[in-house]
Amino acid sequence: MYVAVKGGERAIGNAHAWLEEERRGDVGVAELSVAQIRGQLALSVNRVMAEGALHDPDLAALAIKQARGDLVEAVFLIRAYRTTLPRFGAAQPVETAEMACDRRISATFKDLPGGQVLGPTFDYTHRLLEFRLAAEGGTPEAAPENPAAPEPVPHVAAFLGRDGLIEPAGDGEAVPPDLTREPLELPACRALRLQALARADEGFLLSLAYSTQRGYARNHAFVGELRIGKVAVEMDIPELGFPVEIGEVTLTECETVNQFKGSKTEPPQFTRGYGLAFGQTERKAIAMALVDRALRWRELGEEFTGAPAQDAEFVLSHADNVQATGFLEHIKLPHYVDFQSELELVRKLRAEAEASA
Amino acid sequence: MESANAERQAWMGLLAKAPPGRAAGLLDAAMARPAFAWLRAPETGSVMVRGRAGATGAPFNLGEMTVTRCSLRLGCGTVGHACLQGRSKPDAEAAALIDALMQTGAAAALRTAVLDPLAGERDAARRSRASKAAATKVDFFTMVRGDD
Numbered sequence: 001m002y003v004a005v006k007g008g009e010r011a012i013g014n015a016h017a018w019l020e021e022e023r024r025g026d027v028g029v030a031e032l033s034v035a036q037i038r039g040q041l042a043l044s045v046n047r048v049m050a051e052g053a054l055h056d057p058d059l060a061a062l063a064i065k066q067a068r069g070d071l072v073e074a075v076f077l078i079r080a081y082r083t084t085l086p087r088f089g090a091a092q093p094v095e096t097a098e099m100a101c102d103r104r105i106s107a108t109f110k111d112l113p114g115g116q117v118l119g120p121t122f123d124y125t126h127r128l129l130e131f132r133l134a135a136e137g138g139t140p141e142a143a144p145e146n147p148a149a150p151e152p153v154p155h156v157a158a159f160l161g162r163d164g165l166i167e168p169a170g171d172g173e174a175v176p177p178d179l180t181r182e183p184l185e186l187p188a189c190r191a192l193r194l195q196a197l198a199r200a201d202e203g204f205l206l207s208l209a210y211s212t213q214r215g216y217a218r219n220h221a222f223v224g225e226l227r228i229g230k231v232a233v234e235m236d237i238p239e240l241g242f243p244v245e246i247g248e249v250t251l252t253e254c255e256t257v258n259q260f261k262g263s264k265t266e267p268p269q270f271t272r273g274y275g276l277a278f279g280q281t282e283r284k285a286i287a288m289a290l291v292d293r294a295l296r297w298r299e300l301g302e303e304f305t306g307a308p309a310q311d312a313e314f315v316l317s318h319a320d321n322v323q324a325t326g327f328l329e330h331i332k333l334p335h336y337v338d339f340q341s342e343l344e345l346v347r348k349l350r351a352e353a354e355a356s357a
Numbered sequence: 358m359e360s361a362n363a364e365r366q367a368w369m370g371l372l373a374k375a376p377p378g379r380a381a382g383l384l385d386a387a388m389a390r391p392a393f394a395w396l397r398a399p400e401t402g403s404v405m406v407r408g409r410a411g412a413t414g415a416p417f418n419l420g421e422m423t424v425t426r427c428s429l430r431l432g433c434g435t436v437g438h439a440c441l442q443g444r445s446k447p448d449a450e451a452a453a454l455i456d457a458l459m460q461t462g463a464a465a466a467l468r469t470a471v472l473d474p475l476a477g478e479r480d481a482a483r484r485s486r487a488s489k490a491a492a493t494k495v496d497f498f499t500m501v502r503g504d505d
Binding site (some may be wrong): 004049052053054055056058059069082085086087088089090091092093094096097099100101102103110111115116117118119120143144145146147148150155157169170171172173174175176177178179180190191192194195198199210229232233235237239240243244245246247248249251253272275276277278 | 362365366369370373374376400401402403404405406407408409410411413414415416417418419420421423424426428436438440441442443444483484485486487488489490491492493494495497
């Protein structure tokens with residue numbers, strides 16, 4: 001426990017004033033605007049939106065500025081802001097098949113309807129520092145355009161599904177449970193797990209997903225499909241009696257295709273893992289799909305091998321970086337009374353040990 | 358009625374996706390704003406965005422988005438609603454006004470002055486992005502093997 005301690009007001013006030021000054025940095029250097037962060041640090045903004053579980057790029061950019069670039073702190077700020085908003089309702093599930101894709105690749109089929117579209121990717125770059133970016137004032141040439149007639153971009157899993165080679169995605173229109181309304185309860189259904197994974201820390205998911213690739217929970221995953229682009233968000237408006245589009249969001253979606261030898265009730269077929277996240281966040285979406293698949297061992301009749309990524313309680317209880325950092329960082333706050341009692345205990349034990357020696 | 362709803366759906370969707378300040382700018386360039394009374398003053402809140410497991414399966418909660426909504430009534434009694442992404446109250450007000458005015462005699466003029474330009478700009482932006490994406494589409498070719 002920690003107890004209320006009085007007397008730090010002046011020190012705290014001065015510390016926060018210094019924080020302001022340090023945040024601004026050298027006043028001889030131009031101040032960063034929120035618009036610059038939103039536009040030029042877009043992948044940081046996306047991560048803060050995904051883990052903050054609130055889509056608002058301007059707010060995410062503001063949070064990054066306020067947090068001096070500490071993304072976990074920025075996520076914390078977004079989560080805190082979110083709690084002040086009245087909830088107007090829930091949108092209809094987004095139709096990712098209708099996505100206006102900036103990027104769409106499949107690692108399982110070379111030639112597929114809609115094609116392999118690379119989009120604005122780091123893939124195939126040489127990962128060499130580009131020192132010309134250190135020199136300011138450069139405006140890049142406009143990206144080449146190929147004015148092609150738009151063609152439909154169907155989901156890869158649909159091809160396999162036609163031949164029954166992959167498990168169905170399942171159905172049901174049940175109102176999904178909501179972590180922001182009810183605390184996590186275990187066992188968690190897949191809808192609840194997916195919500196938790198969508199807002200989970202990217203680093204934590206990355207490590208867990210990597211562990212599955214290295215053999216901790218065997219599920220060899222192919223990226224059946226990765227797509228990034230805009231989808232419309234549609235909601236029923238009670239006053240109108242019909243749904244309208246209330247905006248559009250950029251999402252990253254990853255569907256993995258995993259080997260499955262079959263079980264007592266299911267024939268051998270491919271199974272699926274699913275990842276979806278706000279913004280262009282493909283490492284997160286791929287990791288989410290791998291962890292989603294690992295967590296599905298029970299419903300697929302697979303063996304629990306004791307791997308961390310299979311353990312829903314372990315994964316879901318530790319995936320949230322706001323919860324984690326809150327508990328981790330609270331131990332730096334005053335624990336004087338706790339420690340005093342520990343100190344007395346150790347002194348007493350030492351005295352006893354010395355007396356009996 | 359169905360087609361009237363579909364038309365209204367289309368313009369409300371168009372207004373919701375317009376860039377900040379753009380619909381208001383076009384409205385003000387087209388006409389003086391009529392008097393109105395708030396039925397619900399602009400308020401910002403959140404809407405839960407949902408996905409589906411495996412893209413087509415059961416719904417799950419992905420995360421929220423900020424949304425601003427309002428409702429107003431013109432002097433003639435026509436009611437306009439707006440519900441749009443983001444936190445801009447002026448944008449919500451302009452969208453609700455346009456929604457109301459589109460149900461009045463001003464519809465034709467507003468379609469020409471506001472909705473058509475908005476739709477044109479939206480389509481151009483989409484085309485440009487789609488064209489850039491298309492330019493990154495991979496053209497596979499197979500190396501011809503020398504032996505036969």
